[in-house]
Amino acid sequence: MTSVRRKNRCAVAAGLALCAIAAVPVVAQSARAPAAGKGFVQTIEGADISGTWVVDGYVPSARPTQEKMLHPLDGGEVPLQPWAESLYRARLSKDKTADAFMNTAAYCLPLGMPSMMLGATYPFSILQTPGQVTTLHEEGHVHRQIFLNTPHDPDPDPGYLGESVGRWEGNTLVVDTIGLNDKTSLDLLGIPHSDKLHIVERIRRLSHDKLENVMTFEDPKAFTRPWRFRRTYSLQKPGVHPAEYFCQDGQMNTPDPVTGRPSYPGGSAAPP
Numbered sequence: 001m002t003s004v005r006r007k008n009r010c011a012v013a014a015g016l017a018l019c020a021i022a023a024v025p026v027v028a029q030s031a032r033a034p035a036a037g038k039g040f041v042q043t044i045e046g047a048d049i050s051g052t053w054v055v056d057g058y059v060p061s062a063r064p065t066q067e068k069m070l071h072p073l074d075g076g077e078v079p080l081q082p083w084a085e086s087l088y089r090a091r092l093s094k095d096k097t098a099d100a101f102m103n104t105a106a107y108c109l110p111l112g113m114p115s116m117m118l119g120a121t122y123p124f125s126i127l128q129t130p131g132q133v134t135t136l137h138e139e140g141h142v143h144r145q146i147f148l149n150t151p152h153d154p155d156p157d158p159g160y161l162g163e164s165v166g167r168w169e170g171n172t173l174v175v176d177t178i179g180l181n182d183k184t185s186l187d188l189l190g191i192p193h194s195d196k197l198h199i200v201e202r203i204r205r206l207s208h209d210k211l212e213n214v215m216t217f218e219d220p221k222a223f224t225r226p227w228r229f230r231r232t233y234s235l236q237k238p239g240v241h242p243a244e245y246f247c248q249d250g251q252m253n254t255p256d257p258v259t260g261r262p263s264y265p266g267g268s269a270a271p272p
Contacts, residue, residue, distance in 0.1 A: 138242035194221035
């Protein structure tokens with residue numbers, strides 16, 4: 001069951017106490033509206049990156065461990081701090097075993113950022129509206145809001161999706177994300193991060209059918225330096241769109257009868 005955090009904000013005006021109570025799901029992204037401009041007419045800015053997309057180069061969990069590892073754009077291995085390196089190596093050593101690392105999605109929790117932009121071959125759609133870009137994801141049935149030309153909240157509530165603000169630099173959408181919790185991982189193998197993870201994405205359309213996302217990860221608690229990773233996505237045919245996908249009994253959260261760990265569709269103890 002999704003827990004709900006309630007915030008009370010009270011203001012006193014003209015001798016009357018006015019109190020607004022807003023219910024905000026913990027797993028939801030910060031519900032912030034873009035700053036309103038003058039007048040009532042707004043236009044959609046930037047390049048057209050709308051459509052339904054699927055990630056390229058996804059490596060299923062059944063493949064060898066080395067094939068599934070993320071590597072920085074400039075080569076080598078992810079520059080992890082000692083504690084994060086030790087944890088990651090321990091997780092790698094258990095890959096292909098009954099104790100293999102299980103990400104948050106295996107427990108009916110959001111996959112979160114950045115995995116939701118890196119992960120499996122489930123489609124996601126990009127919608128562009130005045131002042132906002134929204135991504136709608138089939139996996140986990142979550143949506144991500146990117147508020148344009150507005151600053152970050154000075155103290156965002158930590159969450160699985162974080163808080164994303166963006167701006168256009170020519171034909172490239174630059175997205176800045178903070179406010180992430182430390183419960184997720186960067187990939188299926190369990191690259192850890194802390195609540196100080198800061199992500200900058202540069203998203204642009206390479207051609208009509210191809211989208212590029214170059215991500216920069218910065219986390220002084222978990223990484224020894226900032227590093228970059230690149231993903232591309234392929235445009236899907238008209239009529240393809242994210243389908244209904246909810247974590248429920250009989251699917252991902254059903255315990256495996258042997259290991260007692262959450263199982264995936266078909267009863268396996270590892271992602272398909």
